[in-house]
Amino acid sequence: MTAPVPPLQLSQRWHYAKEQAISFLMQQAVENPQVISLAAGLVDADSLPVAETRHACERLLADDLAARNALQYGTTAGAVRLRRQILNLFAELEGRSPADLGITPEQIVLTTGSQQLLSIACEVLLDPGDICLVSGPTYFVFCGNLNGVGAEPIVIPADEHGMDTDKLESALQILEQAGQLSRVKLIYSVSYYENPSGICLADERRKRIVELARKYSKSHRICVLEDAAYRELRYDGPAHPSIWGYDATRSSVLYTQTFSKSFSPGVRIGFAVLPADLVKPVCDRKGNEDFGSPNFNQHLLAMVLESGEYRSHVDQVCAAYRAKRDAMLAAASEFFSDLEGVSWVRPHGGLYVWMSLPAHIHTGFSSELFRTAVAEGVMYVPGELSYAGPRESVPRNQMRLSFGVQGVDGIREGMQRLARAVRKIMSGR
Amino acid sequence: MTAPVPPLQLSQRWHYAKEQAISFLMQQAVENPQVISLAAGLVDADSLPVAETRHACERLLADDLAARNALQYGTTAGAVRLRRQILNLFAELEGRSPADLGITPEQIVLTTGSQQLLSIACEVLLDPGDICLVSGPTYFVFCGNLNGVGAEPIVIPADEHGMDTDKLESALQILEQAGQLSRVKLIYSVSYYENPSGICLADERRKRIVELARKYSKSHRICVLEDAAYRELRYDGPAHPSIWGYDATRSSVLYTQTFSKSFSPGVRIGFAVLPADLVKPVCDRKGNEDFGSPNFNQHLLAMVLESGEYRSHVDQVCAAYRAKRDAMLAAASEFFSDLEGVSWVRPHGGLYVWMSLPAHIHTGFSSELFRTAVAEGVMYVPGELSYAGPRESVPRNQMRLSFGVQGVDGIREGMQRLARAVRKIMSGR
DSSP states (O other): OOOOOOOOOOOHHHHHHOOOHHHHHHHHHHHOTTSEESSOOOOOSTTSOHHHHHHHHHHHHHSHHHHHHHHSOOOSSOOHHHHHHHHHHHHHHHTSOGGGGSOOGGGEEEEEHHHHHHHHHHHHHOOTTOEEEEEESOOHHHHHHHHHTTOEEEEEEEETTEEOHHHHHHHHHHHHHTTOGGGEEEEEEEOSSOTTTOOOOOHHHHHHHHHHHHHTOSSSOOEEEEEOTTTTOBOSSOOOOOSGGGOTTSOSEEEEEESTTTTOTTTOEEEEEOOGGGHHHHHHHHHHHHSSSOHHHHHHHHHHHHHTHHHHHHHHHHHHHHHHHHHHHHHHHHHHTTSTTOEEOOOSBSSEEEEEOOTTOOOSTTSHHHHHHHHHTEEOEEGGGGOOSOGGGSOOSEEEEEOSSSOHHHHHHHHHHHHHHHHHHHTTO | OOOOOOOOOOOHHHHHHOOOHHHHHHHHHHHOTTSEESSOOOOOSTTSOHHHHHHHHHHHHHSHHHHHHHHSOOOSSOOHHHHHHHHHHHHHHHTSOGGGGSOOGGGEEEESHHHHHHHHHHHHHOOTTOEEEEEESOOHHHHHHHHHTTOEEEEEEEETTEEOHHHHHHHHHHHHHTTOGGGEEEEEEEOSSOTTTOOOOOHHHHHHHHHHHHHTOSSSOOEEEEEOTTTTOBOSSOOOOOSGGGOTTSOSEEEEEESTTTTOTTTOOEEEEOOGGGHHHHHHHHHHHHSSSOHHHHHHHHHHHHHTHHHHHHHHHHHHHHHHHHHHHHHHHHHHTTSTTOEEOOOSBSSEEEEEOOTTOOOSTTSHHHHHHHHHTEEOEEGGGGOOSOGGGSOOSEEEEEOSSSOHHHHHHHHHHHHHHHHHHHTTO
């Protein structure tokens, strides 16, 4: 007898952002629990900081005044106590003294993971139709953020040293000649052990990105969003300076990093180092979204940093991941070496091995390979999800393989299953 | 020698949202530390759950598997363990059995405070130029959310029973006659002990709001956003049913509540009960913003709910606030009764007493009264901040007085100082 419920009418914003590949992947994982996931971006469960968190909780909650401070509202920008610790950590990563960084603790803003900063940066800097230059491939969740604000990504090809900065300059020249430079607002780079490619951006390209952002900042500033989520997960190779470090004016680069990988994603704290005149805009937006990430977690993490346990935990985490990366690379050699046209990147850090198949072997959700892999009991992230821009121009033959979640044995077994699936498709069976 | 840094060019979105009164208030508080703040929306420090949090942390971190689950990534919608507990709590508040609610745990989504849900609801449901009907006065941070998406608030006058639903219907009729009904997407109501007015919406008006939303849902659904942030802070008077409870189809009302007031704002967990077809849109948006609030906190709070400590904590919190409310009302009688044209609301819950002065006494930041109050050593929130819409049509003679932060003595002293300031202005000295 009741009249039918009239349809929802959702915002344009929602329509921009509704296609999220991650949902399909999570659904697949739920529906196929026996599958070994080399897809999931979760972290290694064994090295999660149970003891460190317990110590910090004990100390924090034994001190009545400190406990009440932590359980009360914080500020939108985050607890000063943690921001000071982060300033020290950041200085150390940069190889400078805190005083020598040329910033104040006020330029450090705490967020719910670095993801929230990526989202807020897009909200604050990009209007519909604005352009953001990104690597191909790049972090696929960020493509969702660009879509979400109606911005247009322009993909700059990358090689084994990361985004090709000559091609970045060509793109900027072409945009300028076409009278489109006013639409260019942002250059996005995952500068350390990139998700998905595992590649670490070469030092001279870091410098060049800053120079190009500055050179083409004519009527307005072109900002660089440096996503250093994996910086502390370094297993070998040199400790690269940040893109941010090359920005002598401290005005062009928004630097973001997270404790989700190096400490705990359940505690979920990211931070940004911002140009001074972006602090208020970012905090205005964050104020509207949640007026501050959980203060309790910020005080907790501050204790872990203050006690020195953070440092030793990062060393443990890196040792665990190094072994898992080595296991994945060994399994890749063992099971894929004899397959013609199959290649992969050897990452010096991060969580991912990026594998390319012969160009005609497609890896997408609707491909024969994806179905065969699931039937064999293994899952990966199709590489095409990590390319922004028009579908038709995107390589279809790549896979992101994560060594984050599985143990050494699971990694080997997963790689063996995957090789079986690839072999079937390549041999046409 | 370096060229000047070119100016930032911020998004239209940021320009919509940049004026946030809260920043001015916080700055005032920092600059005048000796001032008794009846403005701050913080909670009572003495009743923060230090022991309860310690117990939950101890148990959670003593169980290695549970601890690792909590420290790992969660899901965008939040930990199932907590959502089940919330379903039980919500059923109890509604006076029904969980099975009788007509919803599944999947319709409960966890957010960073209820604020994040308010923000996401606006992002998902409102395009620039869309209309949201709100009470006058209403929660001022929500006005910022409406501004932030470029939506237009239409203010429906309220009396001592809350939003006047006859006037709500008139407004809807007028909009329909003007051919503007297609722009109306949302009705917002703080249904319990409203911030700022302290008023609890009358039962028959709750029912009527649902009926009107449904009646005027012609080409599309008009949703109701019920903000029940203060529901559990009830000190006397009846336990009102929610607006949500009157929505038999479970399709029109987005209900949101928070543990920030009843437990701890530092843990910062809010929840929403959503129409089934809004779960995906809300999670899509939340996925883009942060793909999930901290999982650790969700497991922590689940333990507090499971152990029964939550219930007894809420009783303690209510006892503490009841005493502080009584102190504020007693001080109002003591210091303001002889001032002609001064009146105030006696709230049955929440954190605020809403006071009206004679119409010619303005209370805004730039008013003589505000300056005089700060000079006397007390601060309040000017009532005009809590009215959406055009400045010129807004009452200028009201104040939101919070009994959240100050102790009983501070409340009395603050009220005495405030009365001194009001007396000075009223007597023209």
